[in-house]
Amino acid sequence: MSSPYGIQSKKLAMWLFIVADASTFGAMLFAYGFLRLANPAWTRPFAFSPTIVNGSVMTVVLLTSSLTMVAAVVAAHAGRTPAAIRWLGATMLLGTVFAVLHLREWFAMIGEGWRLFQNPLGGSPLFGATFFGITGLHLLHVVCGIVVIGVIATGFRRGRFDADHVETTSLYWHFVDLVWMFVFPLVYLMNVR
């Protein structure tokens, strides 16, 4: 019996995971929104430089990694294995750059006294909880994605995985990118000084 969706079960499973994970991130962003509205003393700590500039660069890096990922999928389906591996490597590299920029920002904030429930500027201590909670969960997804792409690339090079595995992995990576499209405006741009 063929699938009513005309796709492989692994791809459908990835879509179902994405819908569930989108609900998780949606819940966190809604919680952040309600906490923010409920706290008149909400802190807006982010300056154009370095935070928004850094966040914009991170966004461009992640968007570019989505482009290299689709290039990997196109190459994999075309049977150009070396090119697909190179594009997957580029995606991993860009993901790593994103993670490093993010961690650098985190460490700078921690150096200024920001903690999960500590606000050095004297406003609501919940800012740290929502900021580190939401961006931390996203960063965890990015790191997991880098590892998974590495595993798939290695298996694809050895012939253990096929182009459909690369395409299914790409769905996850694009989803990570998609989540950042909401995190950047809602968590960064809405908290500009």
Place this chain on the structure above:
Amino acid sequence: MTATPAGRGPTMQSYVLVWIGLILIVGVEVFLTYERLSAGTLLASLLVLALIEAALAVMYFMHLKYERPALFWSLIPYLVFALVMMDHFWPDALRLMHQRLSAP
């Protein structure tokens, strides 16, 4: 490079155009942030732009536009429904919190 995955879907040129569009939207978001809009207007603008970005990513990068429509209709309306329900029920939880009686 103009090949498409499994011979269907957008070309690499289309992907590059979508990528450029996404970068431009990010630029507009940053620009609007410094235009001294009211918080409500800025939030609405950023949400609309983020939804446009998400739609472009889902339809083109994630290829949903080129799958059978059944996949779209089996996933997206239910996700939207769940998110709308979160939006409606969570403020209700805050209202109930304020209705609690103080301890004797």
